[in-house]
Each structure stands twice: as C-alpha cells, then as structure tokens.
Amino acid sequence: MADFALTREQSLLVEEVRALVQEKIAPAARELDCAGDERFDFTLAELLARVNLLTPTVPQEYGGRGLDYFTTALVLEELSTACAGLAAVVTANIHAASPIILAGTPEQKNTYLPDLTQASPHLAAFALTEKSAGSDIGAMESLAVAEGEDWLVNGAKDYVINGGVASFVTLFVATNPRNVRGSMLCLVVPQDTPGLKVGAVRHKMGIRYAQTVQLLFENLRLAKEHAIGIPGSAYLLLMQTFDRGRSLAGAIGVGIARAAFEYALQYSKERYQFGRPIYVNQGVSFALAELATRIEAARMLVWKACWLIDRELDYTMASSMAKLAGSRVAVEAAAAAMEICGGEGYLQGHPVERYLRDARVLPLIEGTDNVQKAVIASLL
Structure with a gap:
C-alpha cells in the first residue's frame, strides 16, 4: 500500500527549498519575468546549483543528490510557487539527463552527468x-x-x-x-x-x-x-522519459495552483466590500473550497505516479492522469484567483496575472491534454 508520509529528510528538504524560494527566488521572479526571454540570466540557476538541485535526479555516484521522483516532485512544487520558469529549467535538465541515466554507457555517464551537479551551473x-x-x-x-x-x-x-x-x-x-x-x-x-x-x-x-x-x-x-x-531502443527510451516527465509537469501545475490559491485566499480575507471581507460570500469561499480540493487531488495523483515510478511499477496511466490534473488545476486556480482579485489581478506584473500566463503552457507541453486523455483511454 502506498505511504505518502514524508520522511524526515524529505521534510527538511522541503523546508530548505521553501526558505530559498521565499528569501531569494520569489523576490527576483517578477523582475526576471519582466526582462523577457531574450537573454538567459543564470542567477536563479546558480542558486539551485549551489545546493545541487539543478538536476536533482543525477545519481550520487556521479555527484548528484540522487533524488527519487517523489522527492523531486516536492522540490518542483515549491519552485513553481514562485517561478515556474525555473522549475521548467530544472525539468529540462532532468529530461536531458534521463536517457543517459537510463541507457547511457559508463563513459557517457561519467562525461555528461557530473557537469550537471557542479556549483557553477551547467544546463542541458x-x-x-x-x-x-x-x-x-x-x-x-x-x-x-x-x-x-x-x-x-x-x-x-x-x-x-x-x-x-x-x-x-x-x-x-x-x-x-x-x-x-x-x-x-x-x-x-x-x-x-x-x-x-x-x-x-x-x-x-x-x-x-x-x-x-x-x-x-x-x-x-x-x-x-x-x-x-x-539500436532500435530510442523510441522506448523516449516514452520512458515522457512518462516520467509528465508526473513532474503535474507537480509544476500543483505549485502554480497552490500559489494562485494562497494569494486569492489571503486577498479574500483582507479585501472588504460592503463592510465585510469578500471571503464571507459563498460565491468566493465555495470557489476556494473547491479549488483546495482539486489541488489536493492533483497532488495525490502526482505523488501516486511518482511512487509508482520509484518502485519501477506500471506508471504510464498514472503519469498521464497526474499531468492532466496538474495542468488543469493550474489554469483553473489562476483564472479563479484573477476573478477574486478583480481588476487588480488583470494588471501586468500582478502575481496572479503571471500565474495565469505561466499556467497556460501546461496543457500544451509534455503531450497536450488530449494526448493524455488518449493515453489514459488506451489503458482503461
């Protein structure tokens, strides 16, 4: 039976990443978002490289943390609450390293994996x-x-x-x-x-x-x-990489959704209309209650998929479900948060506006939502 209780090491890692997010990543995220795509700024990547979390799945024998997928999902959720783009950079590194970890020769592993664990950031x-x-x-x-x-x-x-x-x-x-x-x-x-x-x-x-x-x-x-x-194994290798990556995309969705939900919840308790917080209106509080439920459900699907991956059990359907649920709840939570925040949330540079822009890519990447439905339907 699956046990999703976090170990002491996992709890400490979540606390470590959350502190890093709050103290250094979140303050820089808005500025870097405004800077746009043209030039890559290594500042945030370097913060993760210093604590060896830029490619956390690299095995310990090659200098990495050797995190399993369950623990990696915890890290990506925390990163995504502040900067989904940084979480995407980490996921790209994991994707690039995955075929080498799964099927690379000893020479390939020794040549390419250690670079991804250095304190000076290396990307793939x-x-x-x-x-x-x-x-x-x-x-x-x-x-x-x-x-x-x-x-x-x-x-x-x-x-x-x-x-x-x-x-x-x-x-x-x-x-x-x-x-x-x-x-x-x-x-x-x-x-x-x-x-x-x-x-x-x-x-x-x-x-x-x-x-x-x-x-x-x-x-x-x-x-x-x-x-x-x-020879002849690359398509299977690609599918293994995809199936694993979809669970991590789901974790990013949960992180964005959580950030949007937490912002909207706090705002609804501080924003007064007609002499009382808007949270007391069921149109607001019930919407937030439903979001809280959907976020928790998506998180459990992500955790289940990662639990299966880490035990080398059949995880294809679970990963597609996790990705579908995570991408959907991210878009839904960000859109609902914008409605709760009203015109303020629609302004450029507002946190909720950024959450919605970031969330909108998730139904498109790692296989569209319809691709996930096709995968799930084929396995029913």
Whole structure:
C-alpha cells in the first residue's frame, strides 16, 4: 500500500527549498519575468546549483543528490510557487539527463552527468519537437545518416528549453524517414559540436525565465559512440522519459495552483466590500473550497505516479492522469484567483496575472491534454 508520509529528510528538504524560494527566488521572479526571454540570466540557476538541485535526479555516484521522483516532485512544487520558469529549467535538465541515466554507457555517464551537479551551473537541453512534429512524432523530419563510424545529422528542433545555453543536447532523430519510430536514434550532442547552431529565441507568454529556442543541425557529424542505448531502443527510451516527465509537469501545475490559491485566499480575507471581507460570500469561499480540493487531488495523483515510478511499477496511466490534473488545476486556480482579485489581478506584473500566463503552457507541453486523455483511454 502506498505511504505518502514524508520522511524526515524529505521534510527538511522541503523546508530548505521553501526558505530559498521565499528569501531569494520569489523576490527576483517578477523582475526576471519582466526582462523577457531574450537573454538567459543564470542567477536563479546558480542558486539551485549551489545546493545541487539543478538536476536533482543525477545519481550520487556521479555527484548528484540522487533524488527519487517523489522527492523531486516536492522540490518542483515549491519552485513553481514562485517561478515556474525555473522549475521548467530544472525539468529540462532532468529530461536531458534521463536517457543517459537510463541507457547511457559508463563513459557517457561519467562525461555528461557530473557537469550537471557542479556549483557553477551547467544546463542541458532535450530536443525532440519540430514545427511539423509536435504530438505527431511520426512526422519527424530531422535525419541522421550513417557515414562510416559517424552519424551525419541534419534538421531543426523547436521550443527547446535551455537550448541556447546548454552544455549538451539530448537529441532525438530518425534514421529512416519512412519508419520514424522504428528507426529513432538518441544522440548526445556537446555544445561546441560544429554544425550545431542556435536559431530564433522564442518569446513566450509565460515561463519566461526558461529561455526557449530553435536549434539547427547542419551537417553535424558525431562519432557513433554519442548514440545512447542499443539500436532500435530510442523510441522506448523516449516514452520512458515522457512518462516520467509528465508526473513532474503535474507537480509544476500543483505549485502554480497552490500559489494562485494562497494569494486569492489571503486577498479574500483582507479585501472588504460592503463592510465585510469578500471571503464571507459563498460565491468566493465555495470557489476556494473547491479549488483546495482539486489541488489536493492533483497532488495525490502526482505523488501516486511518482511512487509508482520509484518502485519501477506500471506508471504510464498514472503519469498521464497526474499531468492532466496538474495542468488543469493550474489554469483553473489562476483564472479563479484573477476573478477574486478583480481588476487588480488583470494588471501586468500582478502575481496572479503571471500565474495565469505561466499556467497556460501546461496543457500544451509534455503531450497536450488530449494526448493524455488518449493515453489514459488506451489503458482503461
């Protein structure tokens, strides 16, 4: 039976991260959001790197904290209450490291994982999505061709978080355009590889701290030892990475929802209309009661999915449920908080306005909400 009681170590870690969020991350989040996407500011990444939480899932033998997914979800929820963009940066690092952790050679692990645990921040990127290949992975056009002992790669990836500042990129390409899934290849690409170019910086509505770019691969040549996993296993490796990542996306949604809920609750008890706090009106208090319930339900789904992942049980459906619930409750909570705060919450720079902008990306990433429904329906 699942036991979701936090250990002493987990409770202390949550307290540590919460203090860091309140004292240093939250005060900087608004300013960095206003600065936009164009330039990446390493300030917040450095705060996490100093406490080895920039890629918390890296195993201890490579210098990492070796956190399980349950504990990582706790960390991401706390980060997301102040800066969902920073949580997205951490998640991108985890995604990029995951194929190496799961299927990398000892040489690959020793080469790339220790960098992600240094006090000076190192970022990684996960490159999969293309203009014509979002939910439809089979439409992927980026191609790797074998030339002797090398792979020659051409193509473009888009919406790559950390892509412009990553020490390495975990790249998924096809080797046969007529059978993308069956021929998929996973490659680790160092930042300084000739032929790797950063294209356009994408200017986003929310999660602005997470710089997002287009990556171009023009006659990029890699030795075959840069391939991760055995031939023919890359699609399975991708699905494992996705299924794990969806639970973490759900945790980010819970964090945003919690922040919006807590702001609206406090506001409703301090905002007086007609001589009394607006909280005493059932139209407000009942809405908050329902939000509190949905947030708790989404959190439990995230925790269940992570509990299953950590025990190597079947977690595919649970992860999709966690992601669907987390993304939905984030949007619902932020929208409800804006209604409770009224015109003030609609102003640019207001915390609730930022929560809503950040939340709105969640139904789109890690597989859209409809993709999650399709996954769940296929497993019923």
